[in-house]
Amino acid sequence: MRTAYRVETVRAAEAALMARLPDGALMQRAAAGLAGACATILGRVYGARVVVLAGSGDNGGDALYAGARLARRGAGVSAVLLGARAHEGGLAALTRAGGRVADDPFAVLARADLVLDGITGIGGRGGLRPDAVPVVRAARGSDAVVVAVDLPSGVAADTGAVDGEAVRADATVTFGAYKPGLLVDPAREYAGAVRLVDIGLGPHLPSVPELEALQHADVARLLPVPRVESDKYRRGVVGVVAGSARYPGAAVLAVAGALRGGAGAVRYVGPAGQAVLARYPETLVHAGPPGRAGRVQAWAIGPGLGDTPGVDEVLESDVPVLVDADGLRLLDPAAVRARTAPTLLTPHAGEAAALLGVARDDVEARRLDAVRELAARYGATVLLKGSTTLVADPRGDLPVRVNPTGTGWLATAGSGDVLSGLAGSLLAAGLAARDAASAAAYLHGLAARRAARGAPVAAHDVADALPGAWRDVIG
Numbered sequence: 001m002r003t004a005y006r007v008e009t010v011r012a013a014e015a016a017l018m019a020r021l022p023d024g025a026l027m028q029r030a031a032a033g034l035a036g037a038c039a040t041i042l043g044r045v046y047g048a049r050v051v052v053l054a055g056s057g058d059n060g061g062d063a064l065y066a067g068a069r070l071a072r073r074g075a076g077v078s079a080v081l082l083g084a085r086a087h088e089g090g091l092a093a094l095t096r097a098g099g100r101v102a103d104d105p106f107a108v109l110a111r112a113d114l115v116l117d118g119i120t121g122i123g124g125r126g127g128l129r130p131d132a133v134p135v136v137r138a139a140r141g142s143d144a145v146v147v148a149v150d151l152p153s154g155v156a157a158d159t160g161a162v163d164g165e166a167v168r169a170d171a172t173v174t175f176g177a178y179k180p181g182l183l184v185d186p187a188r189e190y191a192g193a194v195r196l197v198d199i200g201l202g203p204h205l206p207s208v209p210e211l212e213a214l215q216h217a218d219v220a221r222l223l224p225v226p227r228v229e230s231d232k233y234r235r236g237v238v239g240v241v242a243g244s245a246r247y248p249g250a251a252v253l254a255v256a257g258a259l260r261g262g263a264g265a266v267r268y269v270g271p272a273g274q275a276v277l278a279r280y281p282e283t284l285v286h287a288g289p290p291g292r293a294g295r296v297q298a299w300a301i302g303p304g305l306g307d308t309p310g311v312d313e314v315l316e317s318d319v320p321v322l323v324d325a326d327g328l329r330l331l332d333p334a335a336v337r338a339r340t341a342p343t344l345l346t347p348h349a350g351e352a353a354a355l356l357g358v359a360r361d362d363v364e365a366r367r368l369d370a371v372r373e374l375a376a377r378y379g380a381t382v383l384l385k386g387s388t389t390l391v392a393d394p395r396g397d398l399p400v401r402v403n404p405t406g407t408g409w410l411a412t413a414g415s416g417d418v419l420s421g422l423a424g425s426l427l428a429a430g431l432a433a434r435d436a437a438s439a440a441a442y443l444h445g446l447a448a449r450r451a452a453r454g455a456p457v458a459a460h461d462v463a464d465a466l467p468g469a470w471r472d473v474i475g
């Protein structure tokens with residue numbers, strides 16, 4: 001499990017640790033880890049040309065001390081001072097080690113092999129200031145590798161928002177703990193490859209992080225395993241309410257996902273039964289309405305539904321319900337809140353924006369806030385799809401889950417329908433809504449990567465690749 005903590009939490013942990021250490025020891029740990037990472041990236045430190053962009057705070061201090069360490073190993077290090085002042089100890093260490101302050105920032109940047117971005121870290125507010133912008137652009141425009149110190153300067157550590165201009169790094173070396181912005185878009189994209197340097201913060205961090213990202217072993221523990229005495233009903237029956245005369249394909253794709261999600265049987269309810277049976281003869285089909293289709297352990301409703309009714313009826317059931325796509329339109333928060341069984345909503349940014357009554361761009365810029373707000377408003381688990389898929393629980397004291405397996409290739413028509421079926425099937429197999437959502441997102445992303453291998457994929461390719469992804473996860 002990878003975890004991320006808010007700035008406030010990181011600062012409190014740092015204070016507790018610092019109280020037990022000599023002055024400056026923590027910064028030296030950070031600088032040593034940073035210099036080590038830079039040495040690995042450079043390959044050969046001796047003779048390398050390094051430029052340190054130093055802001056006025058401790059982030060600049062880390063960068064300057066790391067610069068000093070590299071200078072002692074023979075690198076030519078120049079500092080570009082961007083704040084009103086520079087970290088005194090760091091600058092003194094750098095000059096003692098033979099580094100110097102650049103007379104012409106643009107001249108040194110043009111010849112740099114590596115640029116350390118120490119303008120702002122967790123103390124940064126808003127995007128880059130105007131004086132930093134041309135310098136950062138020159139760094140990006142050069143052939144140098146750009147390494148962000150703790151965070152790319154200009155991104156919001158806690159939310160992943162990027163207001164204005166920010167450093168686009170090739171790599172980020174972060175200290176003590178991941179910050180949410182390193183895992184959530186749009187900031188995540190600015191961070192490049194992230195490396196965590198352990199500065200001993202672990203024992204001082206709370207057990208519940210702000211964000212968590214599951215990894216193979218975590219997902220493997222969640223996935224249902226049939227027991228010897230299992231039969232199809234004990235493994236769970238998922239009811240899929242999807243598709244319409246206009247969109248029969250959505251039904252086929254949702255069923256495709258559901259068949260690979262661990263439920264013992266898939267019951268399709270709706271007008272696209274013929275199309276579903278033609279592709280998946282193992283499906284139990286029923287024309288509807290859902291209340292007459294027979295017992296299920298969970299419902300997945302919404303993909304390609306158009307205006308077909310059924311959502312209200314399904315929400316009145318006492319089993320877990322996943323609502324997606326067209327099912328989310330006109331969704332009544334009171335009806336969802338009144339449910340006794342779990343509800344899982346799976347909007348993309350546009351649908352989330354409609355539910356929240358804001359613009360789509362607002363959701364995309366502040367995904368973490370949006371997913372939490374929706375979960376609270378509906379009293380439901382919410383999976384917000386997109387470049388970073390997030391899962392929030394209505395219980396606000398649980399960490400938001402961030403899916404690490406996403407890929408741009410998933411932005412293809414119908415892939416959300418596969419995800420709905422898959423997550424619904426995991427619900428029917430008995431997983432809690434938060435686990436069903438995060439395991440489904442994980443497998444779905446992995447399947448897309450397997451299917452794509454660098455080329456475009458269709459949604460049905462993703463469904464076909466799910467068993468392989470499942471096998472990868474359980475190892």
Ligand SMILES: NC(=O)C1=CN([C@@H]2O[C@H](COP(=O)(O)OP(=O)(O)OC[C@H]3O[C@@H](n4cnc5c(N)ncnc54)[C@H](O)[C@@H]3O)[C@@H](O)[C@H]2O)[C@@H](O)CC1
Pocket residue numbers: 011014015018026027030055056057058059060062083119120121122123124125126127128129149150151154175199
């Ligand atoms: N607190 C600690 O114990 C440790 C902190 N460390 C480093 O210290 C950093 C935090 O240091 P600080 O709290 O001094 O904060 P920062 O160095 O991140 O930034 C604060 C400074 O930047 C200025 N600033 C704020 N927003 C700006 C913007 N948009 N553009 C330009 N300047 C801006 C502020 O006026 C202030 O002078 C961490 O990110 C990490 O790199 C590490 O050395 C590890 C230990």
Ligand SMILES: [K+]
Pocket residue numbers: 059117118119120121148149150151152153
């Ligand atoms: K930085």
